[in-house]
Amino acid sequence: MAGSEGSSGGSDAGTSGLRHWVFLDGNRWLITAVVCVAVFAVTRGLVALGVLAVGPSGNVPTVFGSGITSGVFTLVTLTLTVNQLVSSQVFGKPDSLRQRYEKGARLRDRVAELSGRSTVPVDTADFVAVVGEALDDRADSLRGSRQGTASADAGGAGDLATLASDLGDFADRIARVSGEMKPVEAISATAGSDYARFRRRVRAETAGAELSDPVADDLDAVEELLGHLSVARQYFKTLALHQELAKLSREIIYLSVPCLLVAVSVPLLYRSNGAAVPEPALPWVISAAVAVVLAPLVVLVVRLLRVSTVMRYTVSTGPFAPPEDWPWNE
Known part of the structure; x- marks a missing residue:
């Protein structure tokens, strides 16, 4: 029984790791190549079984000459739409651009003040790490406080110590984010609802409690830093998703040009009395052509799979909790 449970646990862990790789960490080009090879193999198998007809009497010239060609042009049009979507987020009038800059500068200055630094990094991931370090410092300050509340209430002091310990663990994870990490890895490290739940716990700790001034200052700083962390995380996610799109x-x-060439060339292989390539090679040629013309669609799917996954599980910017479970834990 124990061996069976261990085997089941290992299988679940392997499946979870594979799903995590497919959804987020996996190289998009590698996944695209694997899917295209699978499409080639399936198409070749169906041709061998006689399910698909690729001979001169089939409909291959019509499918490639009209349907697939129009589909490639549709994907190109979709690409232009995506470009317009991304571009619209970075364009603006001078006044709006100045307001964005000033708000960003105020955020940086405030985090520098709370963290006791003269400057903070310009890299967004490193900036998130600085917020994590500032939270860790405040957690250490709360943990080292000998008097949790002015009334010396044992229960209140215990709750404060637990909060400080949990906050320190959370801050350590955030502080490990760095600009050397992949954007998806950094987003994954900061995803979840911990910041919102810590903010609620801080509010509960300060509500109606008689706190010493140092403890009250630390808790106020923690609450403000958690809000800044939420904003920085969302901004970093915005930059990463813009790059992804x-x-x-x-x-x-890149892929549309060879796809169009293949879609136009395949009908030219067929003649009224046969094909321009030997009949034994025709199934291989058509199977490869199908894999090539579907490559842009596969790229679209695997890229949007990552984008939609990140967007779904980092939807909250305020004091509300987004979904906790990532798809590989569902």
């Missing part, structure tokens, strides 16, 4: 547009453009 920009990569998607570029990759579809």
Whole structure:
């Protein structure tokens, strides 16, 4: 029984790791290549079984000459739409751009003040790490406080110590975020509802309690830093997703040219009395052509799979909790 349970646990862990790789960490080009190879293999198998007809009497020229060609042009149009979506987020009038800059500068200055630094990093991931370090410092200050409340209430002091310990663990995880990490890894490290739940616990700790001035100052700083962490995380997610969508547009453009060439060339292989390639090679050629023309669609799917996963589980910017479970834990 124990061995069976261990085997089941290992299988679940392996499945979870595979799903995590497919949804987030996996190289999008590698996943695209694997899917295209699978499409080639399935198509070749169906041709061998006689399910698909690729001979001169089949409908291959019509499918490639009209349907697939129009589909590629549709993907190119979609790419232009995605580019417009990304571009619309960075364009603006001078007044609105100045307001964005000033708000960002105030946020940086305030975090520098709360963290006791003269400056903070310009890299967004490193900025998130600075917020984590500031939270860790405040947690250490709360943990080292000998007098949790002015009334010396044992229960209140215990709750404060627990909060400080939990906050320190959370801050350590956030502080490990760095600009050297992949954007998706950094987003994954900061995802979840911990910041909102800690904010609620801080509010509960300060409500109606007689706190010493140092403890009250630390708790106020923690609450403010948690809000700044939420904003910084969402901003970092916005930058990362903009880059992801920009990569998607570029990759579809790269693949559209060879796909159009293949879609136009395949009908030209067929003649009224046969095909331009030997009949034994025709199934292999058509199977490869199907895999090539579907490559832009596969790229679109695997890129949007990552984008939609990140957006779903980092939806909250305020003091509300987004979903806790990632898809591989559901």
